[in-house]
Amino acid sequence: MxxxxxxxxxxxxxxxxxxxxxxxxxxxxxxxxxxxxxxxxxxxxxxxxxxxxxxKEDLFLDRQEEVEDVPARVALSRGEGESVVAAFRRDFLAAIETRDWRYGMNDGAAEFGRIMARSPSLQSRLREIELRRADRLARVLAAQTGADEDDLRPRLVAGQILETAVLLTRGMWLRLMSGQSWEEVRPWLREQAKAAFDLLEGGLGDFGT
Amino acid sequence: MxxxxxxxxxxxxxxxxxxxxxxxxxxxxxxxxxxxxxxxxxxxxxxxxxxxxxxKEDLFLDRQEEVEDVPARVALSRGEGESVVAAFRRDFLAAIETRDWRYGMNDGAAEFGRIMARSPSLQSRLREIELRRADRLARVLAAQTGADEDDLRPRLVAGQILETAVLLTRGMWLRLMSGQSWEEVRPWLREQAKAAFDLLEGGLGDFGT
DNA sequence: TACAACTTTGCAGTGACTCTAATTTTGTGG
DNA sequence: CCACAAAATTAGAGTCACTGCAAAGTTGTA
The missing domain is CATH 1.10.10.60 (Homeodomain-like)
Incomplete structure (x- = not known):
């Protein structure tokens, strides 16, 4: 063509x-x-x-929209017998090593974060995109587990996982924005990501007692 | 005075x-x-x-802002030895029985939901409020557990718990909006809330395998 | 080359929100 | 009760994102 x-x-x-x-x-x-x-x-x-x-927001968040189905694809392409959390842990930790732009880890990240941080309307638009990502992931999970229409769990699982990724990314941005180099941030991010996915996998249990 | x-x-x-x-x-x-x-x-x-x-959004979401610190208060006022998740489970399940307006379970809920559903800008404003709620809860949790500045876990826990509450509430609204009576919705909400907090407490573990 | 389809543009709105400078209303001291 | 200061309300002019429409320009096609 x-x-x-x-x-x-x-x-x-x-x-x-x-x-x-x-x-x-x-x-x-x-x-x-x-x-x-x-x-x-x-x-x-x-x-x-x-x-x-x-x-106007779309002018800046163009590429974010393009990858709206990334989480859904991660869930779809996970290995036989691999849990959902395991798949996302693997994907996220790999992204740290390769500085995957889909997770906002590319070169312009600090500048990107600075612009986002100063614009509420951009932040709100990004939240919207994340919401759609979660909805799409939830549909995939519902299909994979055969959950019925009334069952909120697929959406809950999707929400928890993506909220984790968002918070990790936000922490990374804050550090990059404060002037830390990627080489300084990476170890922190690795460590926090592991802790975060552990928490997600094992549950909040008796947190706070 | x-x-x-x-x-x-x-x-x-x-x-x-x-x-x-x-x-x-x-x-x-x-x-x-x-x-x-x-x-x-x-x-x-x-x-x-x-x-x-x-x-303009503030004209409608006035009361939501007033109760921005509700989650933080729930965490603060929990019993000795009670975990954070347990406190929120208790609070949410109680809210179902008393139709607590702080969780959007009052009489006008269906109409409120309908208006929200048709206005993206209202939804985005509500998300903002929820974000601030989570940040405030996270600060309380960080103080209570003595977590250090770099530790994302308090914020993660706050995010997971409030995301759960938000999704439960959203499910409730959808059902109320589709014309179901509160008496029809309540059993569903009870059941889903229990499942949701179980999931939160025990973790996503091997979900999806 | 002519015609249809598509893209770009100008123009005239609308509505949320801001800023500044009156004007009115309220609290206070003599 | 009367000024005078402080606070609240208002009018008016402006900015900017965004919409709808009709005219003008460009491209594909017969």
């Missing part, structure tokens, strides 16, 4: 807008940049920006 | 605005009502509305 001129132009325009926007956000922060500026810098009209991106 | 005329008027104005707004939202939905309408109906200027409520 050839990519015609029309398709190519559309892709290019979309990428140009996204790149220009990201550059401006990085330089000056999310709230401080208006869509009108982005449009002008990308040499398109404001309406064209909205043709490609439904909201 | 007397309540002077000024204080009384302020309180009355605030309540009038909040009541008028809630009434309009109930009748026509959140997005469908403008602040200008609310101001006119409450016989104040638009600016006065913003004097009392920072955002």
């Amino acid at each position: 050839e990519e015609g001129l029309r398709e190519r132009k559309k892709r290019e325009t979309r990428e140009r807008i996204s790149d220009v926007a990201t550059g401006l956000f990085m330089a000056r922060g999310f709230e401080e940049v208006t869509i009108a500026e982005i449009a002008k810098a990308a040499d398109v009209s404001v309406n064209t920006v909205f043709n490609y991106f439904g909201t | 007397e309540e002077g005329l000024r204080e009384r008027k302020k309180r009355e104005t605030r309540e009038r605005i909040s009541d008028v707004a809630t009434g309009l939202f109930m009748a026509r939905g959140f997005e469908e009502v403008t602040i200008a309408e609310i101001a006119k109906a409450a016989d104040v200027s638009v600016n006065t509305v913003f004097n009392y409520f920072g955002t």
Whole structure:
């Protein structure tokens, strides 16, 4: 299937807008940049920006949406007899070693975190994406375990696991943002991830007594 | 300490605005009502509305914010030797029997849920409140267990517990919204709550194998 | 080359929210 | 009871994300 001129132009325009926007956000922060500026810098009209991106937040969180089904895929592709928690533990610990961008561990992480931290609307949008991730994971788990419609457990399991991953990631961001290098953060993250998944696997039990 | 005329008027104005707004939202939905309408109906200027409520969402979620520290208090007031999970299980199961409004189990729950369900911005605001609840609970837990600054576990425990409560509540809302009576929903909620807290207490272990 | 389909644009809104400068209302000291 | 300060309310003008529509431009196709 050839990519015609029309398709190519559309892709290019979309990428140009996204790149220009990201550059401006990085330089000056999310709230401080208006869509009108982005449009002008990308040499398109404001309406064209909205043709490609439904909201301003989408301009920044584009790639997060793309990987909305990552957790569901982790659950689907786990080994025979491997528990769900085990699969996510393995995936997350591997991500630490490879600095997987799907978990926000790539190079720009500190800057990404700084921008997120200063914009409530971006944070809220990210939470939305995480919510959809959890819902999708829950559907996969429900199908795999044959749980019936009324059973909340698949959704609970999905929620617990993703909440764990989110909190680990948030901790990582905070440390990167405070100026620590990735090599300083990595051991902490490894250790906390292990503790977190242990807690998840073994339960909160008598925590706090 | 007397309540002077000024204080009384302020309180009355605030309540009038909040009541008028809630009434309009109930009748026509959140997005469908403008602040200008609310101001006119409450016989104040638009600016006065913003004097009392920072955002439109706050007009509806006023009471939720008031009880932002409920989970922290549950943790603080638990019995000697009682685990955190046990305390929340107890509190939640009790709430089911008394239809505690703090857990959204009061009479207007179905209508409340319907309005929430149709407004993404309200949902996002509620998530924010829940986030702050979890942060506050985490601080209490950290203090109680003497966990050090780097230890994510208190925040993880807080997150897991509140996520559980949120999902139980969401399930309840969905059922109430679909027309089921409270008497039909209650047994389901009891059962699911027990299962949920069991899962939380004992861990996800080999779920999904 | 003509025509249909699609993309981009301009224009005119709407509505939440902000800022500033009046104007009104309330508490207080003489 | 009367000024005067402090606080509350208001009007007015503006910003910005986002929407809807119709006109203009571009691309694929017969």
